[in-house]
Amino acid sequence: MNTISLALTDSSTMLRRSLLHMRRYPSMTIMLVGLPILFLLLFVFVFGGTLGAGLSVGVQQGSAGRSEYLDYVTPAIILMAAAAAAQGTAIAVAMDRTAGIVARFRTMAISPGSVLAGHVLGGVIQSFFTMGTLLVVSVLLGFRPDADLLDWLGLVGLLALTAFALTWLCVAFGLVSKSVETASNLPMFLTILPFLSSGFVPAESLPPGLRAFAEYQPFTPIIETVRGLLAGDVDAGTAAVAVGWCVLVALVGYLWSRSLFRRDPSR
């Protein structure tokens, strides 16, 4: 078997393993998807009435504000769901490390990258599941996207790229962690970062220092692009910055993971 077909066969075997894990351990997926749903409900029903009124002039507090805010916050919550799924990948990778089965894989004549490839592909699928669930919940709450077919394709592409980037980063977090607990805590900042972006309130409303941070951190262009695509009104420049960030994070995550995985497991 040549290198490429070996890599494909072994990676698909490892992906099957990752998907079996998710099926056997559904409480993990429920936990990962539960937190963003909780935040969505909290922000729409508790804060939404008031926050929505503050977004634009002429919107009344109460249900009008709430519906306005649901439209505004949905992209941020979808990104939060992607971050949560990536956290699941970090946990799965760390569990593998401590379980010793990866040591067995290393002594087998299999494609060396397939172990991580299985985690990444499984992670992206889990991401799509959590992001999709959140979008459906949003729609059930009254969110109505205004996207055409091209926007939807763009949305799927961007979300896939984002999930891919976050998953690779979290594979590295899982590998660098000495314990499963650390692996679970390390990606926590990814769930917090959307709060410090334009995802929950417009960046212009933030104090100067925080505003600068929010404007230049990766989640802002990604959330803005998702928002634009869902509204059928996307800004190409922002989309390009979003794609750039995703490629950069994916590359860093990949290279870091690769060097960690190649390191002597005994150290």
Place this chain on the structure above:
Amino acid sequence: MNSALPPAIEVVGLTKAFGEHTVLDGVDLTVAAGSIFALLGPNAAGKTTTVNILSTLIRSDGGTARVAGHDIDADPFGVRGCIGVTGQFSAVDGLLTGRENLTLMADLLHLGRAEGRRRVADLLDRFDLQGAAGQPVSAYSGGMQRKLDLAMTLVGDPRVIFLDEPTTGLDPRSRRVMWEIVRRLVADGVTILLTTQYLDEADQLADRIAVLDGGRIVAEGTPTELKRRVPGGTIRLQLADAGTLDAASIAFPEGTRDDDALTLSLPGAGDIPAIREVLNRLDNRAITAQHLEVTTPDLDDVFLALTGPVARKAAR
């Protein structure tokens, strides 16, 4: 054992250090094809490091090693295709069932669907795991996990198997089951490198034993050869009363008497001529011993004599 075959494992001058700490300090080993070779040593002697290097898990700092004809540095992929490893900590997937674990191995070895299914069923049968095949492995007992672990190692029909402390933490019955499985493997022509800190395990299973201590091989040979290297072995006579003990210690001035236990311990090999000599001397002097006990040196004596700080100092 077949001496016409090239050795299954050949190690020359293997060294490894973790930072300042030297773990292997020039290890030489030759393991004949189709034999069981035991690497015996106390904790932190370098046993697991040796297995990790030979199974291509980590790289050595120096020295050369060939496993099943493949150089571990130049052709690690070739080595991996011929070996199976069952480590100290069970390398099973706790979230999958026993059958899924074995199927995972079959898929990674590219056995094909039909052949994979056949091998998995065969191994479940052979290891008596058929009943638990559909249960998640996390629900298995320690002994069952270890059996599954070894079964997973065997899916690929490896020619050389590394067993790193395969029975550590198992109850006596499970240990015996493991030993039986290992013996049957060698009967099929597989070569096994076993590490253990249990002397009886090495004694029971191994054709040859190397004693590893402080990163060096301090002794190597068959179990019998090793036992012979250590002085020891006594014939102990149990006598009825103090008077008989006095008479016996006059007859055997080399003996050590124990007045409380009324015993006399005679040094020397506990073989038949030595026992006959003792019995003859007792008869000639008309001394009646109630009981005679022969103790031969066991691997415990070998282990204690050859390893540890005292032995290391004496060797210098």
